[in-house]
Amino acid sequence: MANHPGVIHFVPGCHAPHTNVHISSLRCSKQVQLGVIVKFYLLGPLRVTDGECTVTPAAPRLRSVLALLLLHNDHVVSPELIDEELWPHDRPVNSRTAVRTYVYQLGKLFNRAHTLFTVEPNGYAAHAKWHELDITEFELLASSGRHALEEGRVRDGSATLRQALRLRSGATLSDVPHGPVLGPLVEAVEADVHTVEALTAAAVGPAPFAN
Template identity: 35%
Template structure:
């Protein structure tokens, strides 16, 4: 069963947001205080619509080794979450949002009701728009995507190996979304407007070549050729000092184009 009356937000602090009833114009965020119960919910929500095997839950919750009667403990967590969904969805059928199958459990909240999946879908849509040279549309999709990001996922949940891996993956996706949005802005001749943002990104991510590349392009497009060349020299020095590497061929190509005034 899909219940459209529950939204789950994972990008930042964990939130369970039931849709407001017709007689109530406010949203009520349900708070789960038990540490491992929060972990279980995040795992299930991050895999919504697919089976989360019991052994996967156990490995995440107790990476150093499970306690005795561990399956009974997991069943208790599932029971508590089902009660929460009944309350959140304002319907006895909310219990059906979390189903048991022979291998584990399936959360049936629609993926469009979970911010993680909306975030990923908007990245894909934005990337597709850029491929089709719809730069303004792509930039808007990517801005909408980045507005969903309230912080690292999950910001207030204890993590085991599976959630740590997912958190690292999503951070890389966030940086890609920023890079794609900047690419769309450059294609729309917004060079001057994004120089400040790019300088901040370069300071925070000194080894991220793409941000340096985009800053070089933004500065050059703003008529600041000398500063663009300075960015290249700083990047080359940092990469050599920290990693013993030279800038990538793409960065070197842009550097050459700036040097010859293209």
């Protein structure tokens, strides 16, 4: 496949061009253009897919920035908050430059189908669509399921709640270190999941996933 200007190509086992990001797993037999069908999975180990390919960044701090931005999807995250997560004790003098570089790398990796990661006047933001982020899907399904139960539609409600729980593959961001910022966010997500599990169990029996 010929290279085209402005398009980032990846070859299995190689580093991402123009970044120092290593693609942790790329199960494809051909070069891949990122961002065509991007999906971010946080309800379990961190995973990013592009169609049939797994394109999850491997660099630890880049993974933390990715998780932090996605947990604040469509909201601006300040540089101070990212600094606190990445360097809670000994912050380097060039921390702001490093953070900007991480977000730039995320843009290089994933801003293909549309602008997923942006630099804002007071920070940075992720703009994943509802079908690109499993947590957003979970929240929509959980809300719909609760509403159905409140209306007395137990069968519909429990089925929708089970559909939400099937999005989960393990503990939230189980392979990403939780610092002082990510930790409480992950705990809040886990609390929401356990609430949905309890609602499902009360309606029809044990949920399909439990710790």
